[in-house]
Amino acid sequence: MSTSGTHATDASSAPLHIRPMGSHALLIELAGLAEAQAFHAELLRRCAAGVLPGIRDIVPAARTVLVDGLADPQSIAAEVRTWRIPPLTADEGPLIEIPVRYDGPDLAEVAGLWGMSPDRVPHTLGALELRVAFCGFAPGFGYLSGLPAALHLPRRATPRTAVPAGSVALAGEYAGVYPRSSPGGWQLVGTTDAVLWDPRREPAALLAPGTRVRFTEEAGR
Amino acid sequence: MSTENTAEAPEGPAALDVVRPGALTTVQDAGRPGHAHLGVPRSGALDPPAHRLANRLVGNPPETAVLETTLDGVTVRVRARTPVTVAVTGAPAPVRVDGRPAPWGAPVRVPDGALLDIGRPTAGLRAYVAFAGGVCAEAVLGSRSTDLLSGLGPAPLAPGAVLPLGRAHAVPPAPDSVPWQAPPAELVLPLLLGPRHDWFTADALRTLASSGYRVSPSANRIGLRTEGPVLTRARHDELPSEGMVWGAVQVPPDGLPVVFLADHPVTGGYPVIGVVPEDRLPAAAQAVPGTLIRFDVRRPVRY
Numbered sequence: 468m469s470t471s472g473t474h475a476t477d478a479s480s481a482p483l484h485i486r487p488m489g490s491h492a493l494l495i496e497l498a499g500l501a502e503a504q505a506f507h508a509e510l511l512r513r514c515a516a517g518v519l520p521g522i523r524d525i526v527p528a529a530r531t532v533l534v535d536g537l538a539d540p541q542s543i544a545a546e547v548r549t550w551r552i553p554p555l556t557a558d559e560g561p562l563i564e565i566p567v568r569y570d571g572p573d574l575a576e577v578a579g580l581w582g583m584s585p586d587r588v589p590h591t592l593g594a595l596e597l598r599v600a601f602c603g604f605a606p607g608f609g610y611l612s613g614l615p616a617a618l619h620l621p622r623r624a625t626p627r628t629a630v631p632a633g634s635v636a637l638a639g640e641y642a643g644v645y646p647r648s649s650p651g652g653w654q655l656v657g658t659t660d661a662v663l664w665d666p667r668r669e670p671a672a673l674l675a676p677g678t679r680v681r682f683t684e685e686a687g688r
Numbered sequence: 689m690s691t692e693n694t695a696e697a698p699e700g701p702a703a704l705d706v707v708r709p710g711a712l713t714t715v716q717d718a719g720r721p722g723h724a725h726l727g728v729p730r731s732g733a734l735d736p737p738a739h740r741l742a743n744r745l746v747g748n749p750p751e752t753a754v755l756e757t758t759l760d761g762v763t764v765r766v767r768a769r770t771p772v773t774v775a776v777t778g779a780p781a782p783v784r785v786d787g788r789p790a791p792w793g794a795p796v797r798v799p800d801g802a803l804l805d806i807g808r809p810t811a812g813l814r815a816y817v818a819f820a821g822g823v824c825a826e827a828v829l830g831s832r833s834t835d836l837l838s839g840l841g842p843a844p845l846a847p848g849a850v851l852p853l854g855r856a857h858a859v860p861p862a863p864d865s866v867p868w869q870a871p872p873a874e875l876v877l878p879l880l881l882g883p884r885h886d887w888f889t890a891d892a893l894r895t896l897a898s899s900g901y902r903v904s905p906s907a908n909r910i911g912l913r914t915e916g917p918v919l920t921r922a923r924h925d926e927l928p929s930e931g932m933v934w935g936a937v938q939v940p941p942d943g944l945p946v947v948f949l950a951d952h953p954v955t956g957g958y959p960v961i962g963v964v965p966e967d968r969l970p971a972a973a974q975a976v977p978g979t980l981i982r983f984d985v986r987r988p989v990r991y
Binding site: 485486487488489490491492493494496523524525526527528529530531532533535536540541544545601602603604605606607608666670671672675676 | 721724725838840930963991
């Protein structure tokens with residue numbers, strides 16, 4: 468028996484809409500974030516197996532996956548339609564633990580919106596296994612999915628002009644960590660010393676799409 | 689031989705001293721394709737054929753880093769033990785070595801200590817200046833390109849900055865002629881509809897096909913902003929961010945189309961009405977503000 472919950476992640480039966488994006492790319496639109504992640508994982512599996520040559524960029528996003536640099540989008544489009552896409556399994560992708568000091572300026576406000584005391588926030592976040600759904604905004608900024616609906620938050624009404632590098636932040640259905648100082652409107656709950664972006668490292672981004680993330684609590688200083 | 693304003697030949701490798709950076713001069717090569725999934729823009733020369741040709745004229749591999757100037761050229765002093773071969777392509781512009789006229793679109797030997805000046809183009813916007821051996825700014829993710837959106841790569845040129853040059857290869861015979869297409873009075877950009885043309889009214893699609901737009905003065909390496917009639921949306925809900933490509937024509941809330949160029953964001957949350965093919969983007973990058981643009985709208989491919 469499938470509950471509505473498991474049904475929503477069964478991407479194999481989900482409709483897939485292929486939209487044109489110029490003459491060398493396809494924008495593949497899925498029903499939702501879970502389906503987009505499952506499709507992206509399947510695309511990476513097939514690329515790794517060497518059965519999809521000639522793709523330059525694969526850009527996952529919230530509801531879509533962009534496939535760019537195609538010599539023949541028509542044939543890739545026809546092939547994609549034949550795929551059966553299994554839902555994501557919980558242990559897919561590497562797991563990274565990010566130590567967090569819960570010293571963010573919005574911690575009390577977030578706790579209030581969640582209906583708990585601030586000292587419960589580390590445990591609430593730390594109990595979740597999040598997953599990098601996609602990157603954007605800045606090099607190495609990963610949008611972490613996996614927050615239950617009850618923990619979704621609005622952005623701040625007024626964005627900050629400078630959010631420090633390493634800020635652990637929440638907005639909408641996502642969590643994220645600012646790889647460098649930049650303007651931002653997300654709610655800041657803590658700080659990490661983890662290096663999110665290092666161009667001399669391979670890969671340069673700590674949080675590449677498909678990476679699983681767990682926030683662990685580090686003692687305050 | 690060295691010129692009179694050089695006290696002694698430099699000991700180190702060849703380099704450029706920036707004297708006048710112009711409105712905007714950056715180091716550019718073929719950019720960083722393949723890193724979009726990490727949030728890294730593609731970047732690279734906006735006029736790739738001009739970039740490759742400049743390198744060919746000085747005997748460099750085609751993807752070697754060069755200088756890309758904007759609007760009013762650049763002035764650098766060359767420091768080298770032996771003369772450096774230089775070539776200027778892209779927008780045709782006056783080239784001077786220590787004040788003496790030198791050819792555009794051909795290899796030029798620049799001796800140690802000489803001042804190389806590229807002036808304001810007579811047509812077009814961006815000139816490409818290749819140096820034998822290449823501009824050796826530090827590479828990030830395999831590219832020396834300056835990315836103005838994300839800040840990756842070397843900083844734009846500033847007065848007093850020093851850029852090292854690499855070791856030169858043998859200079860091949862120069863081609864007899866350099867192909868160059870003068871920018872037309874009207875920039876016609878084919879536009880393949882999709883992926884989000886259905887977010888616009890039928891009126892908006894007619895307006896796009898039948899009206900002229902002009903290149904905005906705020907156009908830059910991120911996008912060719914335009915001025916003209918507003919495109920009205922049929923849907924007003926929020927579009928979740930999705931992947932973007934070079935040439936994507938995004939329509940922000942002001943309703944004016946923006947043709948994304950090399951430093952475009954990897955994802956965007958405004959609908960893309962259509963895409964300009966890559967082979968027309970060099971012409972788009974050479975269009976000066978005020979140039980008339982006509983979009984030649986083509987039906988979307990059905991998959």
